[in-house]
Amino acid sequence: MAYSSSRAPSHDVHEHSDPERQRDLEEEQSGAELSYAARGQGGSNSGTPFYTGEEPGVTSLIDAREPLPRHIMLKPNPPSALSLDDREFLRRKGALTPLHINSHQQLLLAYFQHVHPLLPILHMNKLEEFEFPNAIPLNGMLLYWSMAVVAVNFIPSHIWKAEGFTSRKHMKDTLYNRAKCMYDNSGETDKEVMLQSALLLSFWHSEKDSHSQPWYWSGIAINWCQIIGLHRDPDAARVNPLVSPQRRKLWRRLWASCLFRDRWLSLTLGRPLRIRLSDCDMPLPTIEDVLSDLDMMTDLPRDHYIFSYLEVEIQNWVSLIQLSIILGDIMTLCYQQLGTKPTLAQFDALEDKLSGLKIPSLSDCNQSSLATFSNYHLQLHLQATLITFYRPFVSAAPQGLPSASEKSWKARMRSHMETAATQVNTILDSIAREGLVGFASPMTPPLLVPAMHVHLLGCKSDDRLTRRLAFNKLEMCMTIMRELQKTHTSASIFCGVFGEAVRQLVPGHLDETVWGTAQVRGSFTTSPASGVGTVDFNDPGVQPVVTDDILESLLNETSTYNFWESMNLPEQSVMEYGRY
Numbered sequence: 001m002a003y004s005s006s007r008a009p010s011h012d013v014h015e016h017s018d019p020e021r022q023r024d025l026e027e028e029q030s031g032a033e034l035s036y037a038a039r040g041q042g043g044s045n046s047g048t049p050f051y052t053g054e055e056p057g058v059t060s061l062i063d064a065r066e067p068l069p070r071h072i073m074l075k076p077n078p079p080s081a082l083s084l085d086d087r088e089f090l091r092r093k094g095a096l097t098p099l100h101i102n103s104h105q106q107l108l109l110a111y112f113q114h115v116h117p118l119l120p121i122l123h124m125n126k127l128e129e130f131e132f133p134n135a136i137p138l139n140g141m142l143l144y145w146s147m148a149v150v151a152v153n154f155i156p157s158h159i160w161k162a163e164g165f166t167s168r169k170h171m172k173d174t175l176y177n178r179a180k181c182m183y184d185n186s187g188e189t190d191k192e193v194m195l196q197s198a199l200l201l202s203f204w205h206s207e208k209d210s211h212s213q214p215w216y217w218s219g220i221a222i223n224w225c226q227i228i229g230l231h232r233d234p235d236a237a238r239v240n241p242l243v244s245p246q247r248r249k250l251w252r253r254l255w256a257s258c259l260f261r262d263r264w265l266s267l268t269l270g271r272p273l274r275i276r277l278s279d280c281d282m283p284l285p286t287i288e289d290v291l292s293d294l295d296m297m298t299d300l301p302r303d304h305y306i307f308s309y310l311e312v313e314i315q316n317w318v319s320l321i322q323l324s325i326i327l328g329d330i331m332t333l334c335y336q337q338l339g340t341k342p343t344l345a346q347f348d349a350l351e352d353k354l355s356g357l358k359i360p361s362l363s364d365c366n367q368s369s370l371a372t373f374s375n376y377h378l379q380l381h382l383q384a385t386l387i388t389f390y391r392p393f394v395s396a397a398p399q400g401l402p403s404a405s406e407k408s409w410k411a412r413m414r415s416h417m418e419t420a421a422t423q424v425n426t427i428l429d430s431i432a433r434e435g436l437v438g439f440a441s442p443m444t445p446p447l448l449v450p451a452m453h454v455h456l457l458g459c460k461s462d463d464r465l466t467r468r469l470a471f472n473k474l475e476m477c478m479t480i481m482r483e484l485q486k487t488h489t490s491a492s493i494f495c496g497v498f499g500e501a502v503r504q505l506v507p508g509h510l511d512e513t514v515w516g517t518a519q520v521r522g523s524f525t526t527s528p529a530s531g532v533g534t535v536d537f538n539d540p541g542v543q544p545v546v547t548d549d550i551l552e553s554l555l556n557e558t559s560t561y562n563f564w565e566s567m568n569l570p571e572q573s574v575m576e577y578g579r580y
Contacts, residue, residue, distance in 0.1 A: 047073030049191065049247075051229025071234040073242050076189070082138070086185050095141060095178040095186075098133030099148070103159050111151035117313035117374060118441055121196050121257050122147075123250065124293035142188050145179035146200040153442065153487050168487055176204045195224035195254060202261055203442040205489040215269055218261045222274050230255040231280040246296075249289040255282045256321045263324040264381075266331060267388060268446040273328055284321060290314045309371035315360055316378045323378075326353050327385050334392045344400035347393070354389065357382075373439040379427050380447040386420040387450040417454055424451035425473050428480050437483050445484050445491035452477045452498055456554060459505055471506065474498070478514050501554050 050072050082090075090096050098104055108130060116122065126143075130136055136144055152160070152172045165171040182188070183197055202217035225231060230251050234240040243251075262275045291311060329350055333342050359382055362375050393413040397406045428448070431437055455477065458470025478498060484491035499516040 048076040048189075049228045049243075050074045051227065051232070053229075069234070069240050069242060070232050070236070071229050071240055071243055082185075082187055086187075090181055090185060093178060093181045094174070095145065095181045096138070098136060098141075098144065099163060101133060103155075103163055104130075104133040106155045106159050107148050107151045110154035111147050113370060114154040114439065114441065115147070115150045115200075117310065117317060117370070118377075118443070119150075119199065119257050119260075120253050120290045120314065120317065121199055121250075123246070123296060125296045128297065138186070139188060139190075139193075142179065142182040142186050142197050143193055145175055145182055146197040148175045149179055150200050150203050150442070154439070169489065172204070173206065176201070176206075191224055191228050192250075192254070195221055195228070195230075195258075198224060199254075199257055199261065202265070205442070205493075214261075214265055215271055218258070218265050219274060222258050222262060225255055225258050230258075231275070231282055233281045233283060236281060246292075249285070249292060252283060252285040252289055255280075256285045259328075260321055260324045263327045263331070264443065264446070267327065267384075268449070272336075273331060275328075277325070277328065285318065287311060287314050287318055290317075309368045312360070312367060312371040313374040316374045319357070319359055320378055320381055322357060323359075323381055323385055326350070326357065327388065329353070330385065330389045334389070341396075342392075342398045344398045347398045350389065354386065369434070369436060370439065372434065373431065373436040376427050376431050376436065377441070377444065377447075380424060380444070383420045383424045383427070384447050384450045387417050387454060390414075390417040390420070391450075391454075418458070421451040421454035422473065424448065425476055428476065432480065437480065440484055440488070442488055442490065445481060445488050445494055448477050448481060449494055452481075452494070453554070456498065456501060456505075459502070471502075474502065475511075475514055482514065497554075 052070055052072060054070075087096070099107065108127065112124070112127060116124075122143075129140065130144060130147075149172060152168060152175055155168075157168065160168050160171040163171060165174065179197065179201060183194070183201070188194060198217045198221035202214045202221060204213050204217070206213060228251075234243045234248065234251070259275055262273060265271065266273050291314060333339070333346055333350065359378060360375060362372065390413045394410055394417060397409055401409055424447075431440075452474055455470045455474035459467055459474065461467045461470065478495065481491050481495050481498075485495055495516060500518075502515055503510060503518060
C-alpha cells in the first residue's frame with residue numbers, strides 16, 4: 001500500500017548490537033509513529049486502521065492543537081511469514097487447496113445470492129478477486145473458507161457429493177475446520193478481514209463443542225469492531241480525511257452486522273448483550289452504503305451473481321437492523337437479571353417504537369423468489385420480536401398500571417403474543433407453499449422457537465379445543481423444523497427439545513415422522529462389530545432427555561428460550577432412535 005514519505009523520525013536501530021535494546025527501540029518507534037499519525041502528520045487513508053480510544057486512554061496524553069481523530073491509519077504490518085511446518089500443516093488440512101472450479105463457482109454464487117443480502121460485510125468486488133480459485137493468494141484463503149462455511153448451506157446436493165462428502169453437514173464441518181486452521185495459523189494481520197471471518201464463522205453450530213461457537217465467534221467479531229473503533233463515528237467532530245468513503249460505508253455495514261448478531265444470539269442463547277449502545281455513535285448503514293459496491297465491479301457480469309432485486313433485499317436488511325436495535329431495548333428492559341421492573345411509560349415507549357417501524361411489504365407480486373423469502377424472513381424476525389416483547393407482561397404488569405386493570409391488561413398481552421405466534425405459522429405456510437424452505441439461513445430455525453414456545457404453552461390449556469389447536473400449530477412448526485434440520489444443526493436441537501416436551505405432555509401415539517421417538521441419556525456404548533451406539537436401558541441412570549424440571553421451565557410463562565444451558569447436551573451421550 002502506498003504511503004506518504006513523511007514519517008516520524010526513526011532511530012537507527014542497526015547501530016545497536018544488543019538485540020534486546022534493538023527490540024526496545026523498535027517498540028518505542030511504534031509508539032512514536034502512533035503519536036505522529038495522531039497529530040495528523042504524514043496521514044494516509046490506505047493504511048491499517050487504529051482506534052485512538054477515549055479519555056483517559058493513553059493517546060489522550062498526546063499534545064495536539066485540535067481534538068485527536070478517533071480513527072487514524074498506521075503503516076500496515078506485512079503478513080507473518082509462514083514457516084515450512086505451518087505451511088505443511090495447512091496443506092495437510094486442505095486449507096491451501098480451493099475447491100474444484102464448478103464447486104467454487106457454485107459456492108460463490110450461493111454466497112452473493114443468499115448470504116450477502118443478509119450480511120453485506122464484503123465489498124462485491126470480492127467476486128472479481130475470487131473468480132478463479134487457483135488465483136486466490138494465501139492471504140485470501142481465510143476469507144474464502146469463511147465464506148464457504150455459510151454458502152454451503154445453499155449449494156445443490158450434487159456439489160457436496162462431487163467433492164466426496166457424505167452429506168452437506170459433513171462438508172460444512174470440513175470447511176469450518178479449514179477456515180479455523182487459517183484463522184489460527186495463516187498469520188493474517190488485516191483486522192477487517194479477521195472481523196469479517198469471525199462474523200461468518202459465527203453461523204456455524206456443532207454439538208461437539210456445546211454449541212458455543214456462534215457466541216464465541218460473534219464475541220471475537222465484536223472485539224475486533226471495538227479494537228478498530230467501528231462503534232464510534234469517525235466523523236463525529238469533523239470529517240476524517242483518513243477514512244475513505246468506501247471504507248466508511250463498509251465500517252457502517254460491519255458494525256450493524258455485529259449489532260444484529262449480538263441481539264439475536266443473545267435472545268436465542270440466553271446470554272447477556274455485549275454491545276451497549278450508550279457507548280456507540282456509529283451511524284446506521286443505508287441502502288446506498290451497499291449498492292454503491294456495484295460501481296466497483298468492472299469485469300464480471302453483474303446479473304450472473306447480483307439480481308435486480310438486490311435493492312429490495314438490502315432494504316429488508318436495513319429494516320432488520322432497526323428492528324434489532326428495538327430487540328436490544330426489549331431485552332435490556334424486560335430480561336436483565338438484575339434489572340428493575342418496567343414502568344408503564346417504558347412499555348408504551350417501546351410499543352410505539354415497534355408500531356412505528358416501517359416493514360417493507362410484498363408489494364411487487366412479480367419479484368424474485370429470493371426477494372420474496374427475504375421479506376418473509378424479515379416478517380419472522382418481527383413476529384419473534386413481538387412475542388419476546390409481550391411475553392413478560394402476560395404474567396407481570398408494569399409499574400404504574402392500576403391494579404383494577406391488571407386482568408384485562410394481561411389478557412391483552414396474551415392476545416398480542418398468541419397473534420404473533422399464529423402469524424409465524426401463516427408465514428411458514430406461505431414459505432412452504434411457494435417452495436422457499438430451501439432458502440432458509442442458519443438464522444431461520446431460532447426464529448421459529450418463540451412461536452413454538454407459545455404453542456407449547458397452549459398445549460396445557462384447560463380448554464380441549466384450545467389445546468388441540470395449539471398442538472396443530474406446534475406440529476406445523478415442527479414439520480418445517482424437520483426440513484430445516486437436514487441442513488442446520490440448531491434445528492436438530494430444537495426438534496429434540498420440543499419432541500421430548502410434547503411426548504411427556506401429550507398422552508397417546510404421536511407421529512414419529514414429526515415428533516421423533518423417545519430419546520434418553522444413560523450408559524452409551526458402541527458395538528465393535530457395527531460401530532452403532534446403543535443405550536443400556538437396564539442402567540438406572542437412563543433418563544429422558546427432557547426432565548420434569550426442563551419441562552416445567554418450558555411451560556413457565558415467565559421463562560425465556562434458553563434451552564441450550566438447561567439441556568447440557570454435550571455433557572452426556574444421547575441415544576437417538578428417530579431423525580435428530
